[in-house]
Each structure stands twice: as C-alpha cells, then as structure tokens.
Amino acid sequence: MSAAHPHYTEEHQAFRQSLRRWVEREILPHVEAWEAARAFPRELYAKAAEIGLLGMGFPEAYGGVPMDPFHVIITCEELARAAAGGLSAGLMSHSIGLPPVAHLGSEALKARVIPPVLAGEKISALAVTEPSGGSDVANLRTTARRDGDHYVLNGQKTFITSGMRADFITCAVRTGGEGMGGISIVVVPGDAPGLARTPLEKMGWWCSDTATLYFDECRVPAENLVGEENMGFYHIMTNFQGERLIAAVSCVAGMELAVRDAIAYGDDRKAFGKPVSKFQVWRHKLVEHMTAIEAARRLTYYAVDKFNKNPANATREITMAKLFAGDLAQRVIYDCQQMYGGFGYVTEYAVARAFTDVRLITIGGGTSEVMKEILVKMEGL
Known part of the structure; x- marks a missing residue:
C-alpha cells in the first residue's frame, strides 16, 4: 500500500509514516471491540482532527488543511489497514457531506457548519439515497416547500452513513418540478423539528452507523439552502x-x-x-x-x-x-x-x-x- 508514484514526494511519504503510526496507536488496538459494539467512540473524531485528518483539502479559513488528492489516497490506504470499511466510512463521512457546503454555501453557512466538523466537534453526513432509489437522483421524492423563512421537508432518506449521530445532514430535496431541474441541497440540523431516525442493521461495515431518516413537516431554516434553488443536481x-x-x-x-x-x-x-x-x-x-x-x-x-x-x-x-x-x-x-x-x-x-x-x-x-x-x-x- 505504498506503491511508488511520480506525484509522491518526500512530504507525502512522511505524511504516510506519521498517519500509519497514528492508525497503529489509535485504531488497530480497538477496531475489534468497535466492530463488536457496532460503533466507534465519538472521541475518535476529535483525535483525527488533532492531526489534521478531518481538515484535509478544506479551506484554511474554516479550519482546513491544504492537501492534494494524493494525501487523500494515502489516507484511504492507511485507514484500510484497519480492515474495517465502516470505520473509514463513518470517520470520514464529512468528506462527502461537506464539499457541497464548502463549494456552494453562503459565507454564513460555511462559518457555522464547516469549522466544528473539521474540529471533530460535530458530525456531517450526506443524504441523497431514498427507499425508491439511489443513483437516479433526478427522480428523488423528498420534497422541500418554502414557508416563510423556512423550508418544510417531507420524505425519507436511507442508507445514510453517520445518519444516526450526524449534527449536519447535507440533504438532496425537490424544491421544483419533475426531473433534474427541480433539485436543491439544504443542510438539515440534527435537531430539526420533524426529523426522526432509525438505525439499519447491516451484514458488514459494522462500526459505521447507518440510518433511515424520516422528514415529517421537518422545518429547516431557508438560510441553510446550499447554492441556488433548483440548481443542486x-x-x-x-x-x-x-x-x-x-x-x-x-x-x-x-x-x-x-x-x-x-x-x-x-x-x-x-x-x-x-x-x-x-x-x-x-x-x-x-x-x-x-x-x-x-x-x-x-x-x-x-x-x-x-x-x-x-x-x-x-x-x-x-x-x-x-x-x-x-x-x-x-x-x-x-x-x-x-x-x-x-x-x-x-x-x-x-x-x-x-x-x-x-x-x-x-x-x-x-x-x-x-x-x-x-x-x-x-x-x-
């Protein structure tokens, strides 16, 4: 897992060795117990944040650490040494939950959401898949109607990594008509009224929590819209x-x-x-x-x-x-x-x-x- 590559510099190799030591110290001795418990401790996020693992590739202004995609490769390779897919997925769920916010969110939304996640204080998840389908995003059914200074969500999402304990859920919703032109992205707070969650028992990836989310007249501040309305697809x-x-x-x-x-x-x-x-x-x-x-x-x-x-x-x-x-x-x-x-x-x-x-x-x-x-x-x- 340390194959030579033209883009790997001495700094990349030093990063690999440092991360490998961290994995051997903080993960490998505990992974069997975490798998048995069907969860890893929330404190692991803070430990990962301390070494800059959570901040990789995100803007420095929000607590990120400038790194290229090859640092991400090294991270994937070294975390794989734990031989527990759920661990990597859960610990790094922000790597799919935060990018839309970082790229498209308002400055106020970025400042509110990104820093606590990169500090390991909050957890981010992405919610796109629904019981009716996953990759067919253009036909998703979860709706969000505007009601004053809020969006009101109704629908379900499923197979959501970190869904049970996420504090911020980057959610794909339908705000317009049918097809890809009616899709938007909103950040749903974990304590939003009208949000309910149930865990899913899986055949693998045990220490990653996975959930179905239920939105029943769930109220989300309109300021949590990511980018422009109907432009999320x-x-x-x-x-x-x-x-x-x-x-x-x-x-x-x-x-x-x-x-x-x-x-x-x-x-x-x-x-x-x-x-x-x-x-x-x-x-x-x-x-x-x-x-x-x-x-x-x-x-x-x-x-x-x-x-x-x-x-x-x-x-x-x-x-x-x-x-x-x-x-x-x-x-x-x-x-x-x-x-x-x-x-x-x-x-x-x-x-x-x-x-x-x-x-x-x-x-x-x-x-x-x-x-x-x-x-x-x-x-x-």
Whole structure:
C-alpha cells in the first residue's frame, strides 16, 4: 500500500509514516471491540482532527488543511489497514457531506457548519439515497416547500452513513418540478423539528452507523439552502465523483491487505505435509490477483491524476476505476477467504469481515450496473 508514484514526494511519504503510526496507536488496538459494539467512540473524531485528518483539502479559513488528492489516497490506504470499511466510512463521512457546503454555501453557512466538523466537534453526513432509489437522483421524492423563512421537508432518506449521530445532514430535496431541474441541497440540523431516525442493521461495515431518516413537516431554516434553488443536481453528481474515487482507492488497498494476510496465513498453515501457500493452485491464484490488483491501482491512480487536474474531465476514468476495482475485489476476497479454509469463516480473522464488507463496494456510491450504464452513454454505445 505504498506503491511508488511520480506525484509522491518526500512530504507525502512522511505524511504516510506519521498517519500509519497514528492508525497503529489509535485504531488497530480497538477496531475489534468497535466492530463488536457496532460503533466507534465519538472521541475518535476529535483525535483525527488533532492531526489534521478531518481538515484535509478544506479551506484554511474554516479550519482546513491544504492537501492534494494524493494525501487523500494515502489516507484511504492507511485507514484500510484497519480492515474495517465502516470505520473509514463513518470517520470520514464529512468528506462527502461537506464539499457541497464548502463549494456552494453562503459565507454564513460555511462559518457555522464547516469549522466544528473539521474540529471533530460535530458530525456531517450526506443524504441523497431514498427507499425508491439511489443513483437516479433526478427522480428523488423528498420534497422541500418554502414557508416563510423556512423550508418544510417531507420524505425519507436511507442508507445514510453517520445518519444516526450526524449534527449536519447535507440533504438532496425537490424544491421544483419533475426531473433534474427541480433539485436543491439544504443542510438539515440534527435537531430539526420533524426529523426522526432509525438505525439499519447491516451484514458488514459494522462500526459505521447507518440510518433511515424520516422528514415529517421537518422545518429547516431557508438560510441553510446550499447554492441556488433548483440548481443542486449537477453539484450532487459532481460530489459522487469524489465518493467513487475514494471507494476505488480503498478497494485496491483492501485487496492488497487481504492478499498479504492470506500469504502469511498460507505460509504458516500446513496441509499434506507442506504450507498451503506452496500448492500450485494457490500460487497461481495469488499472482493472478497481484497482477490484477496492480492494474486496478494504475487505473485508479490515473483517475486521481485526471481528477487532480480537472475533476469535470475525470468521470470516465473514475467510473472505470470503481467498476474494475469493485468487481475484482469480489473475486480476490473470495479466494483469500477460501485459502483459510474453515478459519476464513471465523470472525477472529479479518478476512471474514472483509468478505462481508467488500460486497458494499459494488453497491454503494452507484452499483456496478450503474457504472456500466454511465460508461455506455459516455462511449456512445
């Protein structure tokens, strides 16, 4: 997870080593307990803020830390060492919840929302997906009607990461007519009247809280509108690109970790008088996966390069990276778990958790099928 890349400077490598020490000290000793408890302590946000982890890439004026996308890659790779997808998703949920506010919000809204989140005092979440669909944003059903100096929201959102404890929820709503032209973004305070939440019990990503949100005449100050009314669709779709890129990077890092651990286990585990890893069937599978993982990394890094230069011109590569890495991970983790035999089914081993966690990669942030449809349209097929 520390592959050489032309954009990695000595400063990048120093950042990686510092973050790795932090992960080893603050996360690795506790992750099993957090997974069992189905939550990590809220105090972890403050600890992450102390080292600048939460502020990466956000404006200094609001407590951010200037960093390039390759710092974000390193962060994804090092957090992946915890082998708990829910941890990264929950701890970094602001990375998809805050960008619309940072890019489009009024100065007053930015000053009220961004600093406490980057300081680890408040939690930010993004709410787009509804029970009726996720990637089909143009047809979302949650409405927001103007009533004096408030918007009144009605509808539901689901599969919301950090949804149970978020203090600020960046929410996609319908303020206008049908289709993409009627979509807006508002920031819903966690204590807004008319907001209710219920937790979702998932097969994986256990220490990330995930919720369904219910808006019943939920009143939100009109000053919490992000950008212009009925102009939110494009910005939501742009925000998806960063989410999908992070998913691809994290997926590559997770595959590398799983293969490394499988090799170590196979070297130690004996069957028929020799280490499991020395059987040709496993040696061939492992090198096939190593080759494919390297291809996934190169594609993902290429997508990061393009995103760094011009985010609007990177959709094709980001979509390909998420599709390729996500589908590959299903096969890689399956084989890694198989190498453990019965122990791969025991939760004592991280590969068992990886098996359930990895399924979300081809679902969340847009399914693999949606990625293919995007590419079909872009290629004119």
